[in-house]
Amino acid sequence: xxxxxxxxxxxxxxxxxxxxxxxxxxxxxxxxxxxxxxxxxxxxxxxxxxxxxxxxxxxxxxxxxxxxxxxxxxxxxxxxxxxxxxxxxxxxxxxxxxxxxxxxxxxxxxxxxxxxxxxxxxxxxxxxxxxxxxxxxxxxxxxxxxxxxxxxxxxxxxxxxxxxxxxxxxxxxxxxxxxxxxxxxxxxxxxxxxxxxxxxxxxxxxxxxxxxxxxxxxxxxxxxxxxxxxxxxxxxxxxxxxxxxxxxxxxxxxxxxxxxxxxxxxxxxxxxxxxxxxxxxxxxxxxxxxxxxxxxxxxxxxxxxxxxxxxxxxxxxxxxxxxxxxxxxxxxxxxxxxxxxxxxxxxxxxxxxxxxxxxxxxxxxxxxxxxxxxxxxxxxxxxxxxxxxxxxxxxxxxxxxxxxxx
Amino acid sequence: xxxxxxxxxxxxxxxxxxxxxxxxxxxxxxxxxxxxxxxxxxxxxxxxxxxxxxxxxxxxxxxxxxxxxxxxxxxxxxxxxxxxxxxxxxxxxxxxxxxxxxxxxxxxxxxxxxxxxxxxxxxxxxxxxxxxxxxxxxxxxxxxxxxxxxxxxxxxxxxxxxxxxxxxxxxxxxxxxxxxxxxxxxxxxxxxxxxxxxxxxxxxxxxxxxxxxxxxxxxxxxxxxxxxxxxxxxxxxxxxxxxxxxxxxxxxxxxxxxxxxxxxxxxxxxxxxxxxxxxxxxxxxxxxxxxxxxxxxxxxxxxxxxxxxxxxxxxxxxxxxxxxxxxxxxxxxxxxxxxxxxxxxxxxxxxxxxxxxxxxxxxxxxxxxxxxxxxxxxxxxxxxxxxxxxxxxxxxxxxxxxxxxx
Numbered sequence: 001x002x003x004x005x006x007x008x009x010x011x012x013x014x015x016x017x018x019x020x021x022x023x024x025x026x027x028x029x030x031x032x033x034x035x036x037x038x039x040x041x042x043x044x045x046x047x048x049x050x051x052x053x054x055x056x057x058x059x060x061x062x063x064x065x066x067x068x069x070x071x072x073x074x075x076x077x078x079x080x081x082x083x084x085x086x087x088x089x090x091x092x093x094x095x096x097x098x099x100x101x102x103x104x105x106x107x108x109x110x111x112x113x114x115x116x117x118x119x120x121x122x123x124x125x126x127x128x129x130x131x132x133x134x135x136x137x138x139x140x141x142x143x144x145x146x147x148x149x150x151x152x153x154x155x156x157x158x159x160x161x162x163x164x165x166x167x168x169x170x171x172x173x174x175x176x177x178x179x180x181x182x183x184x185x186x187x188x189x190x191x192x193x194x195x196x197x198x199x200x201x202x203x204x205x206x207x208x209x210x211x212x213x214x215x216x217x218x219x220x221x222x223x224x225x226x227x228x229x230x231x232x233x234x235x236x237x238x239x240x241x242x243x244x245x246x247x248x249x250x251x252x253x254x255x256x257x258x259x260x261x262x263x264x265x266x267x268x269x270x271x272x273x274x275x276x277x278x279x280x281x282x283x284x285x286x287x288x289x290x291x292x293x294x295x296x297x298x299x300x301x302x303x304x305x306x307x308x309x310x311x312x313x314x315x316x317x318x319x320x321x322x323x324x325x326x327x328x329x330x331x332x333x334x335x336x337x338x339x340x341x342x343x344x345x346x347x348x349x350x351x352x353x354x355x356x357x358x359x360x361x362x363x364x365x366x367x368x369x370x371x372x373x374x375x376x377x378x379x380x381x382x383x384x385x386x387x388x389x390x391x392x393x394x395x396x397x398x399x400x401x402x403x404x405x406x
Numbered sequence: 407x408x409x410x411x412x413x414x415x416x417x418x419x420x421x422x423x424x425x426x427x428x429x430x431x432x433x434x435x436x437x438x439x440x441x442x443x444x445x446x447x448x449x450x451x452x453x454x455x456x457x458x459x460x461x462x463x464x465x466x467x468x469x470x471x472x473x474x475x476x477x478x479x480x481x482x483x484x485x486x487x488x489x490x491x492x493x494x495x496x497x498x499x500x501x502x503x504x505x506x507x508x509x510x511x512x513x514x515x516x517x518x519x520x521x522x523x524x525x526x527x528x529x530x531x532x533x534x535x536x537x538x539x540x541x542x543x544x545x546x547x548x549x550x551x552x553x554x555x556x557x558x559x560x561x562x563x564x565x566x567x568x569x570x571x572x573x574x575x576x577x578x579x580x581x582x583x584x585x586x587x588x589x590x591x592x593x594x595x596x597x598x599x600x601x602x603x604x605x606x607x608x609x610x611x612x613x614x615x616x617x618x619x620x621x622x623x624x625x626x627x628x629x630x631x632x633x634x635x636x637x638x639x640x641x642x643x644x645x646x647x648x649x650x651x652x653x654x655x656x657x658x659x660x661x662x663x664x665x666x667x668x669x670x671x672x673x674x675x676x677x678x679x680x681x682x683x684x685x686x687x688x689x690x691x692x693x694x695x696x697x698x699x700x701x702x703x704x705x706x707x708x709x710x711x712x713x714x715x716x717x718x719x720x721x722x723x724x725x726x727x728x729x730x731x732x733x734x735x736x737x738x739x740x741x742x743x744x745x746x747x748x749x750x751x752x753x754x755x756x757x758x759x760x761x762x763x764x765x766x767x768x769x770x771x772x773x774x775x776x777x778x779x780x781x782x783x784x785x786x787x788x789x790x791x792x793x794x795x796x797x798x799x800x801x802x803x804x805x806x807x808x809x810x811x812x
Contacts, residue, residue, distance in 0.1 A: 076593075077764050081584050087536050088587065089550040090543035091760035094529050094536075096550075098757060101529075105522045109515060116511045123500050123507075130493050137496035144495040144502075178487050181494065187482075258761055351504060354497035355664055358483050 099252045099260050106250045106262045107223070114217040120351065127353065128212045132232075133180030181357070185210040188349060188356040189310075194341055195349075202281045203310040209234040213353070215346040222247040223263070225346055236281075238274040242314055245269040246342050265339040270314035282309045313341070505658045505666050512656045512668045513629070520623040526757065533759065534618045538638075539586030587763070591616040594755060594762040595716075600747055601755075608687045609716040615640040619759070621752040628653040629669070631752055642687075644680040648720055651675040652748050671745040676720035688715045719747070 077088070129135035186207040189195040199207065212230040224247040231240060247267040252260035273280075284307040291298045306312070316338050317331045327335070348361070355361035483494070535541035592613040595601040605613065618636040630653040637646060653673040658666035679686075690713040697704045712718070722744050723737045733741070754767070761767035 084584055084587055085552075086548050087543060088760065088764065089548045089552065090536050091533055091587075091763075093547060093550045094532055095758060095760050098526060098529055101522065101525050102757070105518065108518055112511065112514055112518065116507065119507050120504060123504055126500055127497055130496055137493060141499060142492050142495045144499045146491075146495065178490055181490055181497075258758070258766055351508070352501060352664070354494065354501050357497075358494065360664055 096252075096257055099257050102262075103250050103252055103260065110217075110223060110248070110250065110263060111219055114219045117215070117217045124212075124214065124350070128230075131181045131184045132211050183208050184353070184357060185213060188353055191356055191359060191362060192344075192349065194344060195310075198310045198313065198341075200281070200308050200310065206234065206236045206281070207310065209236075213345065213350055215350045222267075223250065224248045224265075227342060227345055227350075235276060236279045237276060239271070242273060242311075243271045244314060244316075244342060246339070246346075265343060267319055268316050268335070268338060268342060270316050273311060273314055281307060282311050282315070283307050313338070502658075502663055505663050508666065508668075509656050509658055516623075516629060516654070516656065516669060517625055520625045523621070523623045530618075530620065530756070534636075537587045537590045538617050589614055590759070590763060591619060594759055597762055597765060597768060598750075598755065600750060601716075604716045604719065604747075606687070606714050606716065612640065612642045612687070613716065615642075619751065619756055621756045628673075629656065630654045630671075633748060633751055633756075642682060642685045644682065645677070648679060648717075649677045650720060650722075650748060652745070652752075671749060673725055674722050674741070674744060674748060676722055679717060679720055687713060688717050688721070689713055719744070 077085070080088075126135075130137055186204060189199060189207065209231045210229060211232050212228075214228040214230070216226045216228060218224050218226065224245065226243055226245045229242040229244075231237075231242070233240070245268060246265050247269075248263045249266045250263035252258075273282075283304050286303045286305055287300055288303065289298050289300050317334055319335065320327065349356055352361055483491070486494075532541075536543055592610060595605060595613065615637045616635060617638050618634075620634040620636070622632045622634060624630050624632065630651065632649055632651045635648040635650075637643075637648070639646070651674060652671050653675075654669045655672045656669035658664075679688075689710050692709045692711055693706055694709065695704050695706050723740055725741065726733065755762055758767055
């Protein structure tokens with residue numbers, strides 16, 4: 001068709017003038033030699049195949065072979081010549097040597113973690129000092145940009161409008177007499193799903209007295225870490241520190257060495273809580289009236305049973321000393337959840353507590369979750385295990401569970 | 407009701423005789439003092455609340471506050487007294503110091519990885535020797551239990567039945583003249599989804615010449631690693647080694663320091679492949695017949711365009727030197743996928759190649775996937791990043807993509 005917009009066209013080869021009528025594609029032709037890979041690959045095998053298909057015995061043999069291959073990923077391996085299978089065994093024996101070296105690597109990483117724990121320690125002490133009001137930070141120590149500053153100004157305006165009512169609702173609002181950062185650890189625990197599920201209403205007044213959480217690393221004998229929960233003097237128990245000790249192992253499992261993916265938590269020990277009289281929230285009494293079916297008389301019996309509580313975290317189920325003894329499924333699930341919680345506190349909460357208090361650490365996790373879900377249909381919530389040489393979800397992959405024992 | 411089975415009962419208190427008519431529960435009663443936490447917690451606030459609800463101005467204020475809190479995780483933080491907000495800034499400044507220490511930790515982990523790479527190296531050399539038939543392992547070196555031994559015996563029986571046909575189908579079967587482990591790396595690449603998606607039919611005859619894949623670690627200047635693909639002399643290109651270099655960074659991002667989760671890959675460089683004449687599978691020629699719309703004459707033009715190929719892995723898109731320049735989404739996704747593939751080859755394939763050849767590494771991954779899905783609704787396929795101090799999916803979280811450039 002002729003140009004209608006009146007613009008000059010350069011010769012008759014203007015692209016609008018041309019209609020593409022055919023396309024031919026050939027690969028690997030960066031020179032004068034033309035090669036068509038597709039064609040050379042398909043002709044001969046097809047001919048061979050149809051030739052073979054004419055033999056009923058070949059068909060039967062193929063079906064038998066296919067049957068044995070279905071669901072068997074090693075079908076290909078089984079079909080290999082014996083000499084090759086023998087060499088694969090040599091490679092596996094070498095691989096086992098690699099696994100032992102890998103176990104040593106993870107031990108050294110743990111050693112590094114122990115070393116770095118001492119470098120973080122002074123900063124965590126400073127944190128405790130600010131949280132518990134034993135030290136007021138200087139202006140210089142508080143120089144940190146706040147992204148929320150504009151939001152805060154806006155919020156302040158709103159607040160001014162409703163000032164009188166505010167005061168009634170929250171008497172602590174802008175009360176400069178507040179000491180430290182109240183309910184610092186309780187707020188963190190309530191912000192993290194895995195932990196908030198453990199916390200009952202009766203635990204909260206106790207956890208308000210929690211002043212610090214520390215992770216103490218042990219390089220060996222045994223390799224592991226201890227979580228310390230430091231409490232201020234309180235009306236509930238006399239302990240100043242509650243502890244939970246985790247023992248780890250960085251050795252390939254002899255029965256399945258190639259599943260080794262780094263150290264795993266193998267054991268944990270709680271501690272005895274010295275509850276003050278009538279303050280033990282981990283037990284409750286159940287009164288039952290019983291009626292004698294024959295005589296019709298009734299009596300009341302009192303039973304003490306376990307009560308849901310965060311503090312059950314300090315009395316985990318025992319692991320049988322004898323490794324051969326099978327644990328029941330419930331105990332196994334409870335321990336797997338416990339190990340995950342212990343690891344999470346050590347690896348995420350303790351090192352970045354303030355970010356769990358403000359929710360920033362949760363936002364980062366959520367961002368990852370949401371984007372992950374779009375593409376993969378769901379990720380473990382609240383926690384990215386990616387940076388974590390110690391964490392082995394293949395060993396303790398249960399979803400965080402409530403620390404309930406019923 | 408009376409006993410009917412004739413067994414003696416101990417007194418009138420046998421449990422069958424009793425009917426439980428009532429249950430009362432109270433908590434924290436391990437002593438004579440009884441405390442009911444629930445009741446003491448609920449009475450006063452409820453009364454206060456209903457009192458407050460009678461004031462319309464209080465209601466309005468609450469609604470305004472609630473409105474500003476919805477969708478804002480920092481709503482609680484905003485409601486804190488100024489003195490507390492100031493202390494939180496101090497904690498964040500301390501947290502930034504922690505992040506810098508963490509960056510150093512990851513640098514030391516990388517240093518450890520460099521050290522361990524030299525410990526693995528002799529084993530990987532032995533592997534190459536067996537794979538390429540430059541050394542036949544001794545009987546002692548092949549002593550490794552095979553779980554499939556029973557299966558193999560069974561399979562052997564089946565094979566014997568169809569021996570003649572077998573020979574026709576697979577001429578290499580039990581051929582003791584086979585050298586080394588044929589198609590070792592090609593088989594591995596085809597077993598791993600992330601890599602098999604990159605491999606086109608025309609790549610396979612080339613990848614049959616791949617003899618070794620190495621990861622060479624660089625401690626610094628720049629921190630990173632280079633993947634080396636060693637080829638035997640072949641008809642496709644003259645290079646004996648193709649390389650892909652990855653540069654990493656272990657520094658918190660200044661604009662978002664708290665998102666730091668360890669080193670990330672920030673750059674990669676491919677290499678020039680010296681294709682022999684007509685063998686370059688990464689390009690194809692497209693012939694187009696063009697018809698002049700006016701005159702009706704046709705002509706044929708030839709265009710060289712990029713072709714899908716594994717070997718495009720060696721010519722990744724360039725990253726703008728200027729960090730301010732935004733990449734387009736496609737390039738960003740392509741690079742994210744490339745970084746993930748490079749990391750996967752270094753971290754999983756190279757260290758445990760034989761297990762990807764036999765499929766055992768895939769089985770372990772699958773087991774984890776399936777169990778994970780039951781509880782969490784899906785996990786990243788084929789790869790557990792948990793043991794991996796270098797891998798940061800928050801930075802390069804795209805799903806593995808085909809290495810296609812169209």
